[in-house]
Amino acid sequence: MPASCRVVVLISGNGSNLQAILDGCDDNLNAEVVGVISNKPDAYGLIRAHYSEIDTSCVIARKGEAREEYDIRLAACIEKYQPDLIVLAGFMRILSDDFVGRYLGKMINIHPSLLPKYTGLNTHQRAIDAKDKAHGTSVHFVIPELDAGPVVLQAKVPIYAEDDAEILAERVHEQEHAIYPLVVKWFSLGRLEMKQNQAYLDGALIGPNGYAPD
Ligand code: NHR
Ligand code: GAR
Secondary structure: OOOOEEEEEEEOOOOHHHHHHHHHHHOOOOEEEEEEEEOOOOOHHHHHHHHOOOOEEEOOOOOOOOHHHHHHHHHHHHHOOOOOEEEEOOOOOOOOHHHHHHOOOOEEEEEOOOOOOOOOOOHHHHHHHOOOOEEEEEEEEOOOOOOOOOEEEEEEEEOOOOOOHHHHHHHHHHHHHHHHHHHHHHHHOOOEEEEOOEEEEOOEEOOOOOOOOO
16 A cells, blocks of 8 residues: 555635545545645635644735746645645636646646536536536646646536526535545545546546546
């Protein structure tokens, strides 16, 4: 068994995905969350981290600060934890190319849509407005282009006629909490890799809709 994978989780808000990963680590994910970093001082996820006795940091954007400057401070904070994996869990700031380049193949995100559909924000409402029958969530490696990195795993949920964005988001969240810890586990066991902008599980190329067992 390889040594436990050191994970840093970046958040901006509630941190329910952080919680799912913390719970998964208790159940032996082979990963250890060594730090939680928020760009918002009042993020509830920071309180979750305290309950689990995990070190936290806030890196708050300064007035008029350039994105690149902020990202340099964020990277300095991350380096304190010497992570093997960086997990974006509801982290709401776009990251600069240099920052992403530094952590290429070592940073994953969970995005609330069936990528490549609905990159960016407000995904639940957009899926409802488009009268889609299905929606979902995608875990992907982070590359400089927003929400465009190779997909590792997706989960689908139905959209019902009476749904509003809030209830649909709840349905999506439930799936997120199931798939994100699994992907962290794959990475921490050394089973998951990104090479030339493509994702591989156990050496096999993962298709555009994420891993799907035969
Ligand atoms: N950075 C890069 N380079 N690539 C990705 O794929 C990234 C990323 C940073 C964050 C998460 C993402 C998502 O899953 C993510 C993926 C924030 C925005 C955004 O527009 C868009 C996508 C994501 C996160 N943020 C605004 C900004 O100007 C601020 C919005 C706010 O504060 O509410 O940074 O969807
Ligand atoms: C999640 O649904 C995640 O997919 C989404 O924010 C939520 C965070 O919830 N991420 C984004 O929209 C990124 N732009 P959480 O804070 O409870 O984990």
